Amino acid sequence: MSSKNETALVNPSTAAEELKISVATLRKYSLLVEKTTGRDDYYQRTAQRARLYTQQNIEDLKAFHKLAKTSDLTLSEAARQVFAISDKQAEDQKKADQKLEQQANALLDSKQVVKLLTALQQTIASQNKAIADLQAQVAAVQKQNEALLDAQKQIPAPEDKFAGMPDISGIVDADLAAEPQEKTPEQKRSEVAEDMQKSEDEVRGEILRRAHENAAKRAKANVHRTLADMQLPRKKHWWDRFLS
Known part of the structure; x- marks a missing residue:
C-alpha cells in the first residue's frame, strides 16, 4: 500500500537492512510490486529517482517475502496476493477519504x-422597515393635506358690501337723462x-321753484347709489352764480 502521506521515509539501504x-x-x-500494481509511482522517489520507503511499504514487503518463502507460490503470485489486498485497502481508504x-465540503456548503x-x-x-417608514411618511403627508383642506373649507367667504344694495342703474340713468344738456x-x-x-x-x-323741483326729484328717486355714483361731480346750473 502506498503511504505518500506519511512523513517517515527511508532510503533503500535502510529498508533492505530492516x-x-x-x-x-x-x-x-520493488520492480515486481510496481508491475503487479501497474503503478510506476507506487514508491516515492528522490530528485535522482531513487526509491524511498515508508514503514507501511516495509511491512508489506515483509509479508510478501514471508509468503514467497513459506508457500509454493511464485513471486508474482505472492505479490498479487499481498499487494492486491494492499491496493484494495488503499483504494477503500482513498474512497473513505x-x-x-x-461530507466536509457539503457541511461547509451548508454553513x-x-x-x-x-x-x-x-x-x-x-427593506421592510424602510418600506414601513415610507408608508408612515406618506400617511402623515396625506393627513396634513386633509387638515389643510378642512381648514380651507371652514374659512368664511368674503362679504360683498354692495350685494344687499338695490340695483339703481336704471334710476341713475334716468336721472342723468333728465338733466339738461x-x-x-x-x-x-x-x-x-x-x-x-x-x-x-x-x-x-x-x-x-327750481330748487323745489330738484328736491322733489331727489325724494322721488331712490337715493341709494354706489360709491362711484356718489363721487360724480355736481353739475353747476346757470343760477349758481347768483348763490355764490
Whole structure:
C-alpha cells in the first residue's frame, strides 16, 4: 500500500537492512510490486529517482517475502496476493477519504448557505422597515393635506358690501337723462338777457321753484347709489352764480 502521506521515509539501504535482504533483492521486489500494481509511482522517489520507503511499504514487503518463502507460490503470485489486498485497502481508504472530504465540503456548503440565508433575511427585514417608514411618511403627508383642506373649507367667504344694495342703474340713468344738456353760448346769452329783464323777486322765485323741483326729484328717486355714483361731480346750473 502506498503511504505518500506519511512523513517517515527511508532510503533503500535502510529498508533492505530492516527486511534482512540485499539492496539488489529489494530493487527486484520493488520492480515486481510496481508491475503487479501497474503503478510506476507506487514508491516515492528522490530528485535522482531513487526509491524511498515508508514503514507501511516495509511491512508489506515483509509479508510478501514471508509468503514467497513459506508457500509454493511464485513471486508474482505472492505479490498479487499481498499487494492486491494492499491496493484494495488503499483504494477503500482513498474512497473513505474522498467521502469524508465530500461530507466536509457539503457541511461547509451548508454553513455558507445558512450564512447567505441569514444575510438575506437581514436585508429583507431592513427593506421592510424602510418600506414601513415610507408608508408612515406618506400617511402623515396625506393627513396634513386633509387638515389643510378642512381648514380651507371652514374659512368664511368674503362679504360683498354692495350685494344687499338695490340695483339703481336704471334710476341713475334716468336721472342723468333728465338733466339738461349743455347749452350753447347763444342760449346762455339769451337766458342772461331774459334774467336781466326780470325783477329781483322774479329771479328769487325762479331759483326757489327750481330748487323745489330738484328736491322733489331727489325724494322721488331712490337715493341709494354706489360709491362711484356718489363721487360724480355736481353739475353747476346757470343760477349758481347768483348763490355764490
